[in-house]
Amino acid sequence: MGIRVNFSGRAIRYTEEEIAVVVEAMRNADPLTQGTYMRAFESRFAAYQGVPQGSCFTTMNGCAALELSALLCRFEPGDEVVIPSHTFTASAYPYVKKGARLVWADMDLHTRVVTARSIEAVLTPRTRAVVVVHLYGYVADMPAIAALCKEHGLLLIEDAAQAIGSELEGKKAGSFGDMGIFSFHSHKNITTLGEGGMLYVRDPALAALVPALRHNGHCAFGFERADYWKPAMGNVDLPMLDDVPLQPANYCLGEVECALGAKLLERIDSINDEKRARALRFMGALADFPQLEFHREESRRHNYHLLAARMTSGPEARDSFIRAMHDEKGVKCVVQYMPLDRYDYYRRQGMGQAACPNADLFYDTMVSFPFQHWLSEEDLEYMIEASRQVLSRQG
Numbered sequence: 001m002g003i004r005v006n007f008s009g010r011a012i013r014y015t016e017e018e019i020a021v022v023v024e025a026m027r028n029a030d031p032l033t034q035g036t037y038m039r040a041f042e043s044r045f046a047a048y049q050g051v052p053q054g055s056c057f058t059t060m061n062g063c064a065a066l067e068l069s070a071l072l073c074r075f076e077p078g079d080e081v082v083i084p085s086h087t088f089t090a091s092a093y094p095y096v097k098k099g100a101r102l103v104w105a106d107m108d109l110h111t112r113v114v115t116a117r118s119i120e121a122v123l124t125p126r127t128r129a130v131v132v133v134h135l136y137g138y139v140a141d142m143p144a145i146a147a148l149c150k151e152h153g154l155l156l157i158e159d160a161a162q163a164i165g166s167e168l169e170g171k172k173a174g175s176f177g178d179m180g181i182f183s184f185h186s187h188k189n190i191t192t193l194g195e196g197g198m199l200y201v202r203d204p205a206l207a208a209l210v211p212a213l214r215h216n217g218h219c220a221f222g223f224e225r226a227d228y229w230k231p232a233m234g235n236v237d238l239p240m241l242d243d244v245p246l247q248p249a250n251y252c253l254g255e256v257e258c259a260l261g262a263k264l265l266e267r268i269d270s271i272n273d274e275k276r277a278r279a280l281r282f283m284g285a286l287a288d289f290p291q292l293e294f295h296r297e298e299s300r301r302h303n304y305h306l307l308a309a310r311m312t313s314g315p316e317a318r319d320s321f322i323r324a325m326h327d328e329k330g331v332k333c334v335v336q337y338m339p340l341d342r343y344d345y346y347r348r349q350g351m352g353q354a355a356c357p358n359a360d361l362f363y364d365t366m367v368s369f370p371f372q373h374w375l376s377e378e379d380l381e382y383m384i385e386a387s388r389q390v391l392s393r394q395g
């Protein structure tokens with residue numbers, strides 16, 4: 001049969017008010033990049049996150065924010081970065097590009113994120129930084145991980161691309177570490193027209209470098225110019241980075257996207273709450289099939305960006321479930337996040353070694369259900385019923 005419930009490439013539909021904000025910015029923004037809308041988005045995002053003003057920077061996507069964070073680490077040859085093997089590739093390769101060697105930390109089989117213990121197990125004297133990914137939208141145990149990083153003098157970076165709005169002990173995902181990155185990609189719980197990102201930098205001295213690194217190395221001259229047009233409109237000078245390759249780029253996000261991003265912050269909590277309520281309903285409706293194991297979290301620690309389960313009866317049962325859901329019911333489930341050490345790219349980089357049995361087991365048995373915010377009630381009910389029928393038959 002044809003596809004009835006697709007795994008959509010788009011997470012949300014826009015309200016008329018959000019569309020009006022976009023149209024207004026299209027008409028009036030001047031300039032169309034790096035203007036008042038960008039400053040408003042950064043300022044409101046910092047307020048939402050509960051972090052100081054001036055510490056958040058829009059970027060054209062989450063990957064650009066990760067690359068800036070990698071640059072700010074100022075790696076030296078031999079430096080290692082600990083990162084989960086079970087994550088999206090964009091969490092990892094920016095650090096390879098900027099000179100680090102990746103060391104893979106295992107995930108917890110139940111929560112699907114790294115733990116202080118799994119990170120500690122792979123620390124070496126060369127570890128410089130730890131990247132924690134709040135995968136699927138669930139905040140890892142940041143108090144314990146931050147304490148571990150402090151004890152060992154390590155930079156702590158949070159990839160909160162999937163976890164906007166998730167919180168633990170009253171603190172938002174992405175606000176616990178030295179840096180945090182966010183994505184407003186088409187798939188994420190809020191999206192700025194398909195692409196967009198944010199970087200949080202805690203240390204004001206490092207944060208001061210971001211605007212120049214984000215925009216071609218441009219900065220102000222350190223002296224008063226008698227003629228505003230001489231010697232040039234802007235300076236290019238990053239003295240603090242002279243000891244590492246100076247690698248600015250243009251990572252800016254346009255004004256229309258920024259206007260929309262600021263507006264969407266008004267709706268993120270309700271989007272997350274609605275997704276969580278639905279996820280809990282879905283799990284409840286399948287609770288009599290224990291072979292399909294979910295991670296149940298009733299608090300705002302999980303925003304249920306994705307709805308993922310594990311088929312404890314093994315890889316063949318998983319494959320036959322996905323096949324039947326697709327071929328017979330028209331529901332397109334997918335499998336996500338092959339452990340990165342298993343990809344040829346990371347193997348060729350000499351990063352093919354990992355001791356991450358949980359990540360391997362999870363990946364080989366996981367099922368990710370369609371879970372875009374705009375999924376209709378009918379389609380959600382249909383997906384529950386279809387899952388129940390296929391699972392009953394599998395026994």
Ligand SMILES: *Cc1c(COP(=O)(O)O)cnc(C)c1O
Pocket residue numbers: 061062063064087088090091133135159161162182183184185195196197
């Ligand atoms: C989406 C995502 C990214 C990259 O974000 P983009 O905005 O698509 O560049 C990084 N890490 C994780 C975990 C993601 O899900």
